[in-house]
Amino acid sequence: MTDDDVGAILAALDRPLAPPAEVAEQMWARAAAALRAPALDVAGQPLLPAPGGELVDLVEPAHQPAHGPRRRRRLQSPRSRLLAAAAVVVVAALVAGLLTTLGRQTDRVTAAGSGTPFRARVQASNLSPSGPAPQPVPVPRGGALAPGFEQIISHGGDGRWRVEWVEAPAGMGGPGSYEVWDRDRRLIYRADANTYRIEDPGDPVTNTPVASYVDLDEVAEDCDRVERVDSGGAVANRATRLLRCFRDATETQPATGEALWVDAVTGLLLRRETTVGGEVHGRDEVLEVEYSPDFDPDTFSVTPPEGAQREQEEEDSALGSVLVKGREAPGWEAPRLGGGQISTSELRGRPAIFLLWSSWCEPCVGDTLLTFDRMASAWSGQVSLIAVAVNDDEADAAAKVSELGMTVPVALDPKGDRVKPWDLSAVPAYVFLDGNGVVGAVRLSPLAPEELAAAIDDLAAGRPLDVVAEPPPPPPCEQPVKVEAGPGAPGVSGRVYFGVVYAKGAYGSCPVPTGPYVITPNGSGVRRISDDDDFRGVAVSSTGELVREIWTGPERRGAGESQELWLVRRSLQHRIKLVDRGSDPVWSHDGQRIAFVRKDTTGTVVAVAVVNRDGTGERTVSTDQNVRSITSRLAWEPGDGALIADLASAGGDASTIARYALDGSPPTTLLLNASTPAVSSRDATLAFIHSDPQGADHGRIELARPDGKGRRFLTPPRSAAVPAFYELDFSPDGAWLVASGSPDAADPYPRRRIYLVEVATGVITELASLGVRPSW
Amino acid sequence: MDEEAFRALYDRTLPRVYGYLAHRGGNAVALDLTQETYMAAAHAFHAAAADVTLPWLLAVARNKLVDHYRRAEREERRMVRLRRLTSRDPDEDFLGQEPPEISNAGRALAALPVAQRAALVLHHIDDLPVREVAHLLGRSEEAVESLLARGRRAFRSHYEELSDD
Numbered sequence: 001m002t003d004d005d006v007g008a009i010l011a012a013l014d015r016p017l018a019p020p021a022e023v024a025e026q027m028w029a030r031a032a033a034a035l036r037a038p039a040l041d042v043a044g045q046p047l048l049p050a051p052g053g054e055l056v057d058l059v060e061p062a063h064q065p066a067h068g069p070r071r072r073r074r075l076q077s078p079r080s081r082l083l084a085a086a087a088v089v090v091v092a093a094l095v096a097g098l099l100t101t102l103g104r105q106t107d108r109v110t111a112a113g114s115g116t117p118f119r120a121r122v123q124a125s126n127l128s129p130s131g132p133a134p135q136p137v138p139v140p141r142g143g144a145l146a147p148g149f150e151q152i153i154s155h156g157g158d159g160r161w162r163v164e165w166v167e168a169p170a171g172m173g174g175p176g177s178y179e180v181w182d183r184d185r186r187l188i189y190r191a192d193a194n195t196y197r198i199e200d201p202g203d204p205v206t207n208t209p210v211a212s213y214v215d216l217d218e219v220a221e222d223c224d225r226v227e228r229v230d231s232g233g234a235v236a237n238r239a240t241r242l243l244r245c246f247r248d249a250t251e252t253q254p255a256t257g258e259a260l261w262v263d264a265v266t267g268l269l270l271r272r273e274t275t276v277g278g279e280v281h282g283r284d285e286v287l288e289v290e291y292s293p294d295f296d297p298d299t300f301s302v303t304p305p306e307g308a309q310r311e312q313e314e315e316d317s318a319l320g321s322v323l324v325k326g327r328e329a330p331g332w333e334a335p336r337l338g339g340g341q342i343s344t345s346e347l348r349g350r351p352a353i354f355l356l357w358s359s360w361c362e363p364c365v366g367d368t369l370l371t372f373d374r375m376a377s378a379w380s381g382q383v384s385l386i387a388v389a390v391n392d393d394e395a396d397a398a399a400k401v402s403e404l405g406m407t408v409p410v411a412l413d414p415k416g417d418r419v420k421p422w423d424l425s426a427v428p429a430y431v432f433l434d435g436n437g438v439v440g441a442v443r444l445s446p447l448a449p450e451e452l453a454a455a456i457d458d459l460a461a462g463r464p465l466d467v468v469a470e471p472p473p474p475p476p477c478e479q480p481v482k483v484e485a486g487p488g489a490p491g492v493s494g495r496v497y498f499g500v501v502y503a504k505g506a507y508g509s510c511p512v513p514t515g516p517y518v519i520t521p522n523g524s525g526v527r528r529i530s531d532d533d534d535f536r537g538v539a540v541s542s543t544g545e546l547v548r549e550i551w552t553g554p555e556r557r558g559a560g561e562s563q564e565l566w567l568v569r570r571s572l573q574h575r576i577k578l579v580d581r582g583s584d585p586v587w588s589h590d591g592q593r594i595a596f597v598r599k600d601t602t603g604t605v606v607a608v609a610v611v612n613r614d615g616t617g618e619r620t621v622s623t624d625q626n627v628r629s630i631t632s633r634l635a636w637e638p639g640d641g642a643l644i645a646d647l648a649s650a651g652g653d654a655s656t657i658a659r660y661a662l663d664g665s666p667p668t669t670l671l672l673n674a675s676t677p678a679v680s681s682r683d684a685t686l687a688f689i690h691s692d693p694q695g696a697d698h699g700r701i702e703l704a705r706p707d708g709k710g711r712r713f714l715t716p717p718r719s720a721a722v723p724a725f726y727e728l729d730f731s732p733d734g735a736w737l738v739a740s741g742s743p744d745a746a747d748p749y750p751r752r753r754i755y756l757v758e759v760a761t762g763v764i765t766e767l768a769s770l771g772v773r774p775s776w
Numbered sequence: 777m778d779e780e781a782f783r784a785l786y787d788r789t790l791p792r793v794y795g796y797l798a799h800r801g802g803n804a805v806a807l808d809l810t811q812e813t814y815m816a817a818a819h820a821f822h823a824a825a826a827d828v829t830l831p832w833l834l835a836v837a838r839n840k841l842v843d844h845y846r847r848a849e850r851e852e853r854r855m856v857r858l859r860r861l862t863s864r865d866p867d868e869d870f871l872g873q874e875p876p877e878i879s880n881a882g883r884a885l886a887a888l889p890v891a892q893r894a895a896l897v898l899h900h901i902d903d904l905p906v907r908e909v910a911h912l913l914g915r916s917e918e919a920v921e922s923l924l925a926r927g928r929r930a931f932r933s934h935y936e937e938l939s940d941d
Contacts, residue, residue: 001936006928009881009935010900017795017874023807024790028783031814035782035822360889393926415933 030167116266119154120211120236120289121166124282153211154293160300165191180302187302195311196304210284214262214269216243221544222570223258224248232261235270236286239263250574266291319469320423323442329433330421334388337398337410342386349435351459352384356419356429358392359400364428368446369404375452376408383460385409390427391416432459432467441467477510486766488523489756494731496521496738496754497546498771499535500528503750512750516548516572519768521736521756521776526768529572536563537773538572539594541587542681542732545613547594548572549583565596567613578615584633588640589681595621595634595643608634608645608660622660622667633727635677638684638706646675646688655691657708670708676727679706682734685759687714689725699724701737701757714762718745722764723755729775735759738767738774782821786814789830793837799878800897801841802886809840838902842912845894876939884934892927895920 018024150166164178173190180187189196220226223245232242240261249255257275262268271285304310323329333343344352355372357364369387376385388411389397401410413419422431430447432440432455440459447455451467458465483500495518502514514533519526538548549563565582567575582596591613598607598620611618621643635644643660647667655675658667671677675691684706690697690713701714714737718724723741730737737759740752754768767774793813797806813836821828874882885893891913898909899920910920 001932003928006932006935007900009877010885010896010931011903012878013799013881013885014901015795015799015878016791017798018791019794019798019807019810027790027807027811027814028786030811031786031818032779032782035779035818393930395922395926414930 116213116268116291117155117157117293117295118211118266118268118289118291119152119293119295120268120286121150121152122211122284122286123150124284150287154295154299155211156295156300162299180300182300182302185302187304189305189308190311193311194308196308197311198302198304209272210269210286211289212269213267214260215267216241216260216262218570219243219245219260222573224575231264235261235263236289238270238289239265240270247569248575251577263289319442319444320425322421322423323431323439325439325441327439328437329431329439331437332418332421334411334413334418337389337394337401337412342409342411344433344437347384347386347433348437350382350384351435351440352386352433353456353459354386354388354431354433356388356390356424356427356431358390358427359396360392361427363446365400365404368428369400369406371447371449371452373404373406373408374449375456379456379460383456386411388413388419390419430467432465434459434462441465442469443467444470475509477508479510481507481510481512482769483513483517483526483528483771484769485519485523485526486753486768488519488765488767489521489736489758490523492521492731492736492756494521494776495519495540496767496774496776497538497540498738498740498754498768498774499537500770501535501750501772502533503748506748506750517768517771519754521731521738521767523767532572535773536583538568538775539585539587540775541591541613542589543591545587545591546570546572547578547585547587549585549596550574563599565594565611567615576615578611578613579609579618582609582611586634586636588636589638589679590640593617593640595636597634608643610643610662621662621664633676633678635679635686638679644670644677644679644686646677646691654693657688671704671711674702678728678730678737680730680734680759681732682730685734687728687730687737687759689728699726699741701725701728701739701762703759714759715757715764716762718743723753725755725757726752727773730759731776736776738776740772740774782818785817785821785828789833792830793833796834796837797841799882800885800901801844802882805841805844809837809844812840813837842894842898845890846914849890849894880935880938884931884938887934888927888930892923892930895923896927896931899924 019027152162152164152166154162154164156162159181161181162178163180165173165175167175174192176191178189178191180189185198187196187198216228220228220243225246227244227246229242229244232240234240241264243260243262245258245260247256247258254277259271259273259275260269261271263270268286268289270289271283273283274281329344331344333341333345336342355364355369357369359365372385372387379385385408387401387406387408389400390413392412393414394412397410397412411418424431424442424444426444428444428446430441430443430452432442434440441455447467455465455467497516497518499516500512500514502512506512513528513531514535515531516529516535516538517526518529534551536549536551538546540546546568547565548568550566552564563583564580565578565585567578569575578594579596581598583599585594585596587594593610593612595608595610597605598609600606606623607620608622609618609620633646636642637644637659642662644657645660645667646655646657654673656669657671657674657677659670660667671686671688673690673692674688677686677688679686686704686706686708688702688704690700690702692698696717697713699718700716702711703714704711715725716722720743723743724745725739725741727740728737729739735758737757739755739757741755742748742752744751749772751770752772753766754771754774756765756767757763790810794806794810797809797813801809813833816836817828817833820832885896888896894913895909898904898912899906904912906917906920906924910917913920915923
């Protein structure tokens with residue numbers, strides 16, 4: 001069969017097919033209901049006066065009868081249930097047309113008027129058949145409302161929300177399903193299955209940007225151009241203000257626009273229209289709203305309804321009935337990558353270990369395969385180790401093998417039929433056989449290097465294997481990880497960006513709310529900007545422009561060669577790409593240039609460079625490789641004539657700070673025992689961290705004059721009350737420093753906190769309970 | 777608004793829209809996306825925002841299908857533990873009423889990894905140039921060529937196996 005034949009067979013699939021008549025009628029009923037829905041056009045409606053907090057009667061929403069086509073078969077197996085859970089997310093997001101989910105749930109909203117309880121009926125429509133949706137505004141509940149569906153959204157103030165489906169797409173649980181947030185907990189009730197789930201608020205799936213409080217000034221800062229209209233007409237019988245926000249095309253997004261109508265009195269977002277390339281793309285709209293309604297006492301209760309069953313999410317065991325410890329395993333034969341055959345019978349006489357993997361299986365590749373490969377070399381001649389690429393295209397498997405530089409023999413089973421006799425249904429899977437082909441153990445999840453080593457040792461020595469098929473589930477999360485605002489500095493304005501990073505094991509089994517955050521220095525309005533799990537800091541210019549590094553590589557996070565620098569919007573969405581390879585950006589004082597470092601694949605700094613704010617004029621300043629590679633921090637000298645950077649001194653842990661002239665002349669040492677420099681834009685004061693890992697002063701903040709003279713400690717030595725500091729930035733007026741620090745001598749990087757330190761007094765206050773890489 | 781006109785459009789176009797989606801995405805996906813397509817059509821019809829025609833409906837359906845592929849591919853990567861090793865059951869017997877060469881082609885297509893399936897559908901069934909497919913799937917043209925080559929190979933082997941049964 002030639003490629004042309006394949007093309008012809010496929011082309012024959014382009015033919016009509018009628019769905020069953022009954023289904024067609026059910027679908028029609030829904031479409032017709034949408035057609036008959038009240039007009040969305042508010043032009044010509046009477047504009048109500050907008051007295052402070054005056055309420056508008058809420059017409060009881062017309063609950064459509066809870067039927068509609070059964071568009072998804074009842075799910076039977078736990079496996080399908082999990083898939084269905086995924087499908088919920090899929091449906092929720094895809095129908096809104098690639099809406100990027102921003103502004104995940106947070107406890108606080110900074111916008112004016114936040115906190116006024118309300119109940120609103122909202123509806124979303126996807127109006128354009130083409131194009132990706134523009135970036136949505138950051139809202140307290142992120143997500144996207146499926147077009148053509150309706151919700152009742154209730155807000156009790158103070159972090160309490162209820163979202164109830166009036167019309168829901170398949171997989172959402174149908175009409176009558178709802179989600180309730182009560183600050184720390186969330187109840188998800190699915191009416192169609194009479195089941196519920198309670199969890200810490202994670203990613204909401206049934207939301208819309210409208211019916212949330214939005215600060216138009218804040219939104220405006222994220223736009224390239226704005227138009228404001230003081231009277232935007234009536235929406236849901238409320239007088240509105242209108243903001244039109246335009247975003248220019250970038251390398252990753254076409255030009256988009258967004259029109260936001262907010263309640264002129266309360267600031268509630270009542271309608272949002274998005275445009276792509278000038279055409280209206282979608283509309284989310286509040287149809288009716290009632291402020292401070294009499295909520296039913298149960299509205300925000302996270303108690304499950306009587307008779308509802310808790311959702312069970314157990315998984316089928318992937319271990320079939322064939323491989324039983326102590327019994328002989330069936331044999332198979334498969335082609336070997338690079339030529340030849342691998343057959344289990346030929347491996348007899350010597351213990352053998354098989355790792356079933358696939359290049360598309362993330363837990364299989366990387367460390368799991370590398371460890372296996374290393375063990376194969378270490379035990380060669382005594383134990384046979386075979387990697388079996390299952391359900392994997394030969395080309396994909398070969399690419400992975402060469403990418404990882406593996407030397408272990410690889411068997412190929414693209415269709416999964418070769419190893420079928422073993423009846424395993426998941427990867428990764430390890431199968432341990434003794435010299436007679438008798439099963440010693442089967443393992444269905446990655447083994448740590450020491451576990452694998454111990455198992456091979458036992459197998460080679462003929463001892464019983466201490467390997468369980470599947471590790472016990474981790475203990476439940478006892479102490480949810482949260483970012484709490486500290487007291488901060490009252491009266492100080494501005495914005496501080498920081499990040500929460502994931503680190504294996506740092507939080508036990510608790511989910512970590514990773515991502516970039518923004519907080520006001522007075523300790524209010526902490527907001528998670530996105531759920532990015534590889535946030536590496538942003539640099540804020542004197543004019544408020546933001547640059548961040550964005551990881552682009554397929555693997556090996558943090559490897560320098562896959563870090564790009566982008567000018568980004570307030571929402572941290574891409575705007576202009578500045579350089580293809582750069583890390584740790586720092587703005588010049590005049591806001592015109594950015595200094596950064598280039599790293600190699602191991603994360604070692606190989607160059608210091610600068611680029612103009614529009615991405616032009618990139619040039620290398622130095623290729624001195626002693627610049628610290630982990631907490632590397634550059635600063636601009638006053639007047640922007642030279643760069644200041646910290647260096648790891650040869651043979652020791654203590655750092656020095658050196659000055660790099662932009663003309664490429666060799667660096668000169670400025671300060672010994674010092675790291676992480678920052679320079680005040682106001683008076684050129686130099687702030688840095690005392691670096692002396694064995695000494696009592698390690699981690700204290702020091703100040704000096706621009707020439708490095710007049711060194712003095714700003715903060716006391718580390719104690720139970722005083723943290724050791726690591727990363728620093730000045731406030732724009734030079735009166736404050738924001739720093740990450742930890743009172744814990746072990747300095748668990750991912751668990752650092754964010755502090756403010758007053759430059760005049762050295763007074764330290766906590767700003768956020770978790771965070772790294774702060775910038776102001 | 778003219779419900780009768782909309783009903784006529786619905787009756788006339790439903791087999792095309794549903795057939796388009798069912799042969800490319802399977803029954804369950806097709807039912808969801810067909811409904812969504814007509815919901816979008818109802819709103820557009822209602823708001824007179826677009827001239828709702830068969831090409832318009834198919835364009836909406838294709839966009840929804842591409843979105844589905846993108847999402848499904850991400851899920852496929854994430855939910856590795858759930859993917860069956862040995863054989864993938866065709867998720868629904870949606871093509872039971874079709875002649876064997878059609879139903880076998882549909883099943884062979886359904887057995888492919890999502891990315892390959894998406895590339896084959898858009899290039900060979902929808903007859904889009906590689907450049908356009910690359911744009912829709914957010915990949916480079918080289919990546920799409922490679923997906924097509926692997927997809928054709930895998931499709932051929934699944935199809936021949938099904939035809940032998």
